[in-house]
Amino acid sequence: MTRRTRQQKSSSRTPQIGLLTLVLLVAAAVISQLTGVDILGTLTGAPTWTPLPPTAIADIPGPATLETLEVQKGFGARKDFWQVYFNAAPVSSNSADYNNGAEMPLVAAIGQVQATLDIAAFEWNSPALTEAVIAAHNRGVRVRMVADNEHTIEDSDTTITALVNAGIPIVYDQKSSLMHNKFMILDGSTVWTGSMNYTQNGIYRNNNNMVALRLRRAAETYTAEFEEMFINREFSRKTSPVMDAAFTADSTPVQILFAPEGNIIPVLVETLNAAESSIKFMAFSFTLTELSDVILQRAEDGVKVEGVFETIGSDTSFSQMTPLRCAGLDIRIDGNPYRLHHKVFIIDDEIVVFGSFNFSSSAANTNDENIVLIGDADLAAQFVAEFERVQARAQQPTVNCR
Template sequence: MAALIWGLAGCGLFQKSWWQTQFTNPAQQTNPIVADLVTNINSSQSSIHVAAFEFNLDSIAEALIAAKKRGVDVKWVTDDEYGLAEDKDPGHGQFAQLKRAGIPVKADNRPDLMHNKFIIFDNQIVWTGSTNLTINGTQRNNNNAILLNSPELAVIFEREFAEMWAGQFGPSSPSTVDLQQVTVNGTPVQVLFAPEDKVSSKLLPLINNAKSSIRFMAFSFTHEQLGAAMLSRAKAGVDVQGIFETNGSETQYSELPKFYCAGMPVRQDSNPSAFHHKVIVIDNNTVITGSYNFSNNADRRNDENVVILNNSEIAKDYLSEFNTRWAESRQPAKTRMKCR
C-alpha cells in the first residue's frame, strides 16, 4: 500500500504519494476509512463537495459542521429515498444536523438512484470507491476506497458534481467523456459517469483485450454483455476468477450460474452482512472501481462513477484484497446452479 502523509500546504492538502487504497475489515468492525476521511475533512481549507448515496456517520457530520464553521464550502448531493428519506429513521438524522449548520443538501428527486460515492477536497483530492458513508458500509460490509491526489482528476469530478447540483441527473445529463482521461505521475486514469458515458461500452473493450488474467469482486453482476465477455476470455485461456455477493448472486438474473456451469472458478462470499465491492482487475495492471454495479440499472439509469487506473502497484493492493476474500469465500452450492 502506498502510504499517504497529509499536512497543510498553503492553500490545500499535500501527500508524499499520490494515491492510497483502503479496505474495510468486517471481522474487526474497524473503520480506518472513516478516520482518514475525518482527517481529510479537518485539513480542508476551501471546499468539500460530497456525492454520496446514504449517510449515518456522526463523526463525518461533526467534522463537516466544524469545517463549515471555519469557512469551508461544504455541499452534499444524495439520493432522495435512501439518503434524505431515511434520515428520519432511527440512528439517522445526520443530514438534518448538516442542514441546521447551514450546509446545503440536495437530492436527485427521481425514481432511479443517485448512487455515487465520491468526495472532492479543496479542488485537489478525490475519494471514491464502493463504500457508503454508513455504519454498515464502513464496518460490516466488504468495501474499498481509493484516495487520489490530482487537481486534474478533481476537475473532472467537480464538473460532474456541478451538473448534479444544478439538477442534471440520469440519462439526460451531459457527457464530457472525451475530457475525462488524464495521466497522473505516469498512470493513465479514465473517469466514467453512468448513465451518460455508456460505461459498459467502455469496459467491454478492456475485458475483451485481457491477455492473462481477470479478477472481479461483485455485489451485483447481472449485466449479460459484461458476463459474456468474461466467459469468452475464459474460454480463450485467460485466467478468470471472481467472487459474488451471496444473496445477489442467487437471483434469476445473476451471471454466477453461467460462469459456474462453464467451469470458471467462481465463489460466493461468506460475509453475513454484504460483500459490496464493485471491482475488476485486468492483467495485474488495470483496476476498475467505483460505485458502479455490473448491472443494467447501473449502466442505464442510476447516477454512478467509475475510475479506471493502469497501475500495477494499485492493482497489487486490489489483488491482495481479492486473495484475502477468496480464501474466506466458498464454492457455490451445486444443487442451486442447475447446470444442463
C-alpha cells in the same frame, strides 16, 4: 481501456457560422483537448487515454515508491498520486465497536480542508464524518452536497438532518432511480471515491474500498459532474455534455467515467477483452451479459478467471454467477454475513476498475454512478490482496447447471 491509444472522432461543422460562434467553438475544442472533458458533446466512442503534460496533472505529489498506511480496522497504501483503503469487514456485529475505523483517513483529510468540500452521498449516517463535515462548515469551508433522497432523508438512522441544521446546502435527486455516487472533492484538488457508503454498515460491516486521487484533473472532472447535479439539478439521464475524462498522471493511464450518460459498458468490454493472463472480480451485483460474455470468451482463450459474488441475489435468474460457474470458472459467493459491496475488476494484475458502478442494467442506464480505471501494477496489487482476503473466506456456490 486498453494499453493502446484510441482516436476520438469529432463531428464536422458547417462553415456557415458566425465569427463569434466559431471563436466559441474553437475555445471549447481547445478546453476539451486540454481537460479531456467533452464540452461540445461531439466525441464518439469510448474515451481515449490521451497523454498530457505532467504539469497539467498531479499538483500534490506522493511517494515515488509504495508505502503501507496504518489503518485501524482496515488496510491502506499509497504511491504517487493515489491512496487506497479497505475496511476489515465485518468488524463486529456490535455497533459499540463501530469507531476509529477505515473512515478516519477521510475524516483527517476533511479536517485539513481549507476552502471547498463537495460531497455526493448515496447514504449518510457516519457520526465521525458528520462531525468532520460540520466542523469544516463552521470554520468557513464552503460545503455543498448532493444526495439520494430515498436513502438519506428517508433512512431512519440518517444523520443528514444534522448537516441541514448546520446550514449546509443539500440537493436531493428526487427520482426513483438512484443517486448512487459516493465521492468527495476536497479543495478542488483531491477526489475520494470508491464503493464505500458513508455509513456505519458501509464502513464496519460490508466489504468496501475507498481511493483518494490527488489529481487536480480528476478533481475538475468530478466537480463538473457534481455541479451538473448541484447547480443544474440534472440527475440520471442528463442533457449536459458527458464529463468523462482520460489522461496520464506520472505516466500512469487514468480513465474516469460517469453513468448513465457515459460509455461505461463499451469501455469495460474493451478492457476485459484486452486481458492477456487473468481477470479477477468482486461484485455486489453482476447481471450484465455484455460483461459475462466477454469473460467467457477470454476464459476460452486461456485467460484465468476468478470471481466472488455477493451471496444475496447471486442465485437469481438475472445474476451471471451461475453461467460463469457452470462454465467451470473459479466463481464463489462471499463469506461475509453482511455484504460484499465491492464493484471491482482487476485485469492482468495491472489495471484496476473501481467506483460506485455495479455491473447491472440499473447502474448503466438509470442511476448516477462513477467508475475509475487505473493502469498501475502497485495499485492493482493492493486490490489483489483484498481479493485474496475476500476469496479466502468465500464459499463454493450450489448451482444447477442445465
